[in-house]
Amino acid sequence: MRQVAEGVCFIKGQDEFIPDSHVYVLGKASSHDLTLVDAGLMGKGRYKILSIQEGGIPLADIKRVIMTHTHLDHIGCLPEVLRELPEAEVWIHRNEGEPLENGDDRTVYGMEMFRTMCQSQYGLSDGAFRMAVDRKLEGGETLSLGQTTWEVVHIPGHSVGSIGLYNREERILIPGDVVYADHAIGRYDLHGASGPDLKRSLSALADLDVNILLPGHNRIVEKLPPGYIRQTAEQWAPYLG
Ligand SMILES: [Zn+2]
Ligand SMILES: [Zn+2]
DSSP states (O other): OEEEETTEEEEOOOOOSSOOOOEEEESOGGGTOEEEEOOOSTTOHHHHHHHHHHTTOOGGGEEEEEOSOOOHHHHTTHHHHHHHOTTOEEEEEHHHHHHHHTTOOHHHHSSHHHHHHHHHHHTOOTTTTOOOOSEEEOSOOEEEETTEEEEEEEOTTSSTTOEEEEETTTTEEEOTTSBOSTTOBOOOOSTTOOHHHHHHHHHHHHTSOOSEEOOSSSOOBSSOOTTHHHHHHHHHGGGOO
16 A cells, blocks of 8 residues: 555456456545545455555545446455455445446446356346445535545446546546546446547546546556547547547
């Protein structure tokens, strides 16, 4: 775990043959009110929890987990993580939180072929990710998280309930899998995905002034060139319909 800004720590995903999402820890340590963003792939819960502990954070200080979206590589180890954090709440955008509560995990797997493969690979049963969602986000909220402030931006396209978290003061964006370093964007062929929605979401993110980009995978960027997201959005626009 390493600090990328005051009140923002980074735990790098440990990719296997399926990627493991990064985890971010938000909030100033002195607040004892910390938030995890995303969890990761099945089997990576212990690694994430150990990283938090090795970073000197008491597990009792972690009050909630906010999911950028609920693909398997982000939510897979959420049940493992929550076993270590029984008091922590789970916050997810309504568009993915309600289906999960109803046991609809089509977004988790993204496509039926992948479901079959993962269920046999990881011994998962149908409904393995049915869970109570403590707060359903809509987009437009301003969240006070351990003396740091984050705006919730609903950015569908990669998935129907993808959100970004934006810290305007420090110009930090956590976009989930919507936009990455190196002009890459999230795939838009899975359940609930939409090229035109992704195009609109990228345009919305392009309007934000971002200096630190903290995506769900691959490298993070600590001095993002001005106009980076707009250039990326424009480059991809012809493919997104
Ligand atoms: Zn994803
Ligand atoms: Zn991902």
